[in-house]
Amino acid sequence: MEMNRQEGMEDPMANKYMPMTSVLSGTGQEVLPDLYCYTDQIVNLVLVGNPDPGDHWVLVDTGMPGTAHRIVDIAEKRFGENSPPQAIILTHGHFDHVGTVVDLVEKWGVPVYAHEAELPFLTGKLRYPEPDGSVEGGLVAKLSPMFPNEPVNLGSHVTALPGDGSIPHMSGWRWIHTPGHTPGHISLFRDQDRSLIAGDALITVKQDSLYQVITQEKELNGPPRYLTTDWNAAKESVKKLAALKPAAMVTGHGHPLSGKELAEGLDQLVREFDSRAIPDYGRYVKH
Template sequence: MNYGRDYKFIPATSVGSGVGIEVAPNIYSYTVQIVNICLVGDKNNFVLVDAGMPRSAEEIIKMTEDRFGEKSKPSAIILTHGHFDHVGAIIELIDHWEVPVYAHEEELPFLTGARKYPEPDPTVEGGLVAKISPLFPNEPINISMHVKALPKDQSVPYMMGWKWIHTPGHTPGHVSLFREEDRALIAGDAFVTVKQESLYKVVTQQQEISGPPRYLTADWNRAWESVKTLQSLYPDTAVTGHGLPMTGELLTESLEKLVTNFEDIAIPDYGKYVNKRKH
C-alpha cells in the first residue's frame, strides 16, 4: 500500500475541528480539521465513513475508542470518494484495524494507483482555498489489496437499512448513503454546507448550502444531476463532507434552492472545468 508522492500534512483547520456531533440515531459526525467523517452503528457493529485528512489516523482511532471503547474497530470503512481529505489516513487505519474498504467501482482506479484525478483548478471562481488548491495531494493512492467494489444491489456492507446512491460529478465514482427509515443522508461532497472555496467560511464554518468544492469538481452537469437525485429523496438530516449537519425545514428549503439555482449557487462563472454557461 502507498500514498501518492505528493502526500503530506495540510495545515488547515476550522473552529469545528475535533468536535463530534450525534446527528441522528447511530450517526456520529466528527470533524478532522476541515472535513467530516462518520461512525455509523453501535458498539456491536459500526462502520467508518471516509478516512479524514493526511496524518490524522491517531486522532481517528482515539475518537473511535472514546466512543465505543478501547480496541474497538469498525467492521469496514466506506469511502464516498477518494480525494485526499477523505482518504488521508486510510493506509494507517487499514494497518491498525485490518478491515475491508468499500467504494464505488468507478472510484476504484483512483484507489488502486491506476488513475489520477484531474488537477485542482486554482483559476476557478472562488476564494483563497481554491487558489492554494494545487498544494493539495492529488496523486493516486494504492490500496488495491484491501478495497472492494460496493455491491451492485446498492446495499452497504455492515450498514443494515442503508443504500448507496451513485452521485458523480465531483468524482466519477462518488457515492452518498441514505437510510430510508428516517431519511438520513450522508452526502459526501455531492453538496456541502459551507462555501468550501472561502478560507474565512471554512475556518468559521459559516453554514450555507453549496455545491461540491469547485476546485476539485470536473463535471458540473453530472454534479447538478446528483444534487437533483438527492433532493428527490427529501432527506430530513444531512451530514456533508464539509460544514455543519443540516436538518428539517432548513435542509428541505436549502436543497430546493440549490437545485433550482444550481447555476448561480454552485457552478462557477469561470474555471477550466466549467462546461455549462449560465443563462
C-alpha cells in the first residue's frame, strides 16, 4: 500500500489503471444547468454547481483509479482554472467511486464528506466484503474478485456528514441514507426541483453484464449484484428513493433519466425488485 506521507493518507490504487471502458467514457451530460454528469470509463461522477468561473461547486464521487488528470481537466473546462470544488462528497467507498480521491485531495486540498457508517472503509480500518464472483450474472460479475478491495485511508481529510441531513457547501440538497450496497451508502436529493443523485442505490445499466456495461444499454435496475451484501436493505432503499418521485436522476452507472421514463421505471423496479434486481443465487443472497 502506497503511503502519501505529506498528507498522511494511504492509497492502495495509486498508479493503477483498470482496463474497463464504455461507449460513454470521457463524455458528459448537462442534466440540469448546475448538474453535470461525467462518465469516467464505466462510472459516473457529478459536478454540482453553475458553470461560471469563480462560482462554487462540489464534486460527488471521484471515479476510477488512475484518472485524476481527466477529472481535473473536465472541472477546469467547466469552472475555469484554479477553481477547485468546495468539497468532495462520497456516496460510498467502492474502488470505482474513490479511485482518485487521494490524488484530488492532494491537488485541491479540499475536505471529503461521507456517511458515518462508511468512514471505517475510508480511513483504512475496514475493507469491504470480497466481491461475489459466484453471484448470478454476466462476465463482469465473474471478474469482480479481481477488483481492488483494499480501503483508502483519507485520515483526517474525511468527515462524517452532519446528522441533520444537510450537505456542506450544497445549499438546498440533503443526504439520504440508502444502505444495502454498502452500510453507509447515501443518495443526494434536492426538494426544490426533485433532483436525485442516487449513487449505486439503483443504476440504469445491468452492471454485471460486460456487453451492457460496454454499450451502456439502458435498463433501470438495483445496485451492482457482485458488490451488494444486504438485499433487504437495498430493496428498502429503492422504495425510499421512489417515494420521493424524483424528476431527474443521475446514478453511479448508466444514463441519467428524467420525466415519464424515470417515473414509470421506478414504479416498475419497486414492483419487480425481487425478480429484476435480486440475483437467484450468490454468497450474499438469502431466500
